[in-house]
Amino acid sequence: MPIVKTENLTRVYGSGPTTVTALNNVSLAIEPGEFVAVMGPSGCGKSTLLNLIGGLDRPTSGGVMLDGQDIAALNDSTLTALRRRRIGFVFQFYNLIPVLDATENAALPLILDGQSHPHARQKAGEWLTRIGLKDRLSNRPDQLSGGEQQRVTVARALVAEPSLILADEPTGNLDTRASEEIANLLGQVASEWGRAVIMVTHDPKIAAHAGRVIFLKDGAVAGDIVMTGGGTEEVRQEMQKVGLL
Numbered sequence: 001m002p003i004v005k006t007e008n009l010t011r012v013y014g015s016g017p018t019t020v021t022a023l024n025n026v027s028l029a030i031e032p033g034e035f036v037a038v039m040g041p042s043g044c045g046k047s048t049l050l051n052l053i054g055g056l057d058r059p060t061s062g063g064v065m066l067d068g069q070d071i072a073a074l075n076d077s078t079l080t081a082l083r084r085r086r087i088g089f090v091f092q093f094y095n096l097i098p099v100l101d102a103t104e105n106a107a108l109p110l111i112l113d114g115q116s117h118p119h120a121r122q123k124a125g126e127w128l129t130r131i132g133l134k135d136r137l138s139n140r141p142d143q144l145s146g147g148e149q150q151r152v153t154v155a156r157a158l159v160a161e162p163s164l165i166l167a168d169e170p171t172g173n174l175d176t177r178a179s180e181e182i183a184n185l186l187g188q189v190a191s192e193w194g195r196a197v198i199m200v201t202h203d204p205k206i207a208a209h210a211g212r213v214i215f216l217k218d219g220a221v222a223g224d225i226v227m228t229g230g231g232t233e234e235v236r237q238e239m240q241k242v243g244l245l
Contacts, residue, residue, distance in 0.1 A: 001068065002029040003163050003196040004053055008062035011048050022048040024219040025062065032163065035190035035197045037207035039235070040216035040244065046200040047168055049216070053198065054087055054166045055079045067163065084113050088157025088195075090167040090186075094149040096141040102128055102148075103137045106155040113160065120159075127155040131185060147178030154185060158193070165189055167199040171206050183209040204235040215242050 011023040023045040030036055038046050051057040053064055055071050063070050066086065071079060083089075088109075096105045106124035111117060125137055131151050141149055150170060157165050167186060171179035183199075183206045190197045190211070199210065207213050208231045215223035215238065222242040227234060239245040 002065075003032050003034075003067060004028075004030040004198070005065040006049075006053065006062065007065070009049070009052060009059055009064060010061045011045075011052060011057065012060040021219050023052065023059075026216075026219075026221055027062075028214065028221065028224070030164075030196045030198060032196055033190050033194045034212060035187050035210045036199070037210035037213045038198060038200045038216060039202065039204070039207050039213060039239070040222070042202075044216040045219040046216055048219075050166050050168050050198065050200055053164075054089060055083050081113075084109055085160050086162045086164065088160065088162040088165045090150070090153050090157050090165065090170045092169040092172040094141070094146075094153045094173075096149055096152060098141055101138045101140050102133060102144065102152045102155075105141070105152055106159055109156060109160045123159050124155060127158050128152065131155055145178070146174050147181055150174060150178070150182050151185065154182070154189070158189065158195070163195060165195050165197045167197065169200055169202070171201065171203065179203070179206060180209075204232045204239065207235050208232045213238065215239065215244060217242060217244060 007027050009023055009026040013020045013022055040046050052059055059072055063072055103121050103124045106128055107120035110120035110123060128137055131154055133151055136148055171182050186197050186199060187209050189195050201207050212226050213235055223238050225238050
């Protein structure tokens with residue numbers, strides 16, 4: 001059973017002559033443990049798709065099913081609780097709280113969910129250690145490199161043991177080496193820890209780390225490929241086929 005399934009997902013903003021169709025009848029399914037990259041030009045609907053799947057926005061029509069549950073039908077408080085417990089978010093700009101150390105930042109989802117501080121800190125420390133930050137648990141964001149800060153956000157996304165991770169341009173603020181490390185880490189999140197990962201990126205090199213790449217154009221799915229080991233060139237060839245290069 002897919003972790004995520006969208007059916008004719010559509011999001012329209014505005015009305016009359018200012019109407020913009022950001023997403024147009026998008027239907028797709030993401031399985032547990034699948035690492036999926038979403039690519040396309042600016043304004044093609046990538047972030048809108050992620051926001052709808054993550055319950056940060058509501059569709060104009062169509063639906064989003066998470067573990068078989070239609071999240072668009074949930075009220076705001078139920079949807080907030082679902083996001084906190086079943087979806088982890090990784091953003092381009094790390095959104096870490098400057099006065100908190102790595103452990104405290106990673107523990108926030110559990111604390112906000114009402115769990116005790118000692119338990120939340122323990123879980124956060126376990127995840128930070130798993131992703132290679134054992135020696136940075138007490139460091140504040142300004143004492144960490146960009147790549148390390150993004151690792152903290154990945155730990156924060158995983159701490160509540162969600163089934164789905166949504167990453168919006170997670171390497172967009174990093175240098176080449178750190179970008180590769182974060183892309184590899186997201187692959188590990190999927191392959192080793194069994195989470196479904198949906199990553200928006202504009203970079204074919206980063207998309208090539210995924211097992212599947214979905215291409216959006218003008219708010220619709222223009223291509224959907226399972227990677228066969230061809231790396232960046234395979235991504236670029238498909239981009240040419242669907243008119244994105």
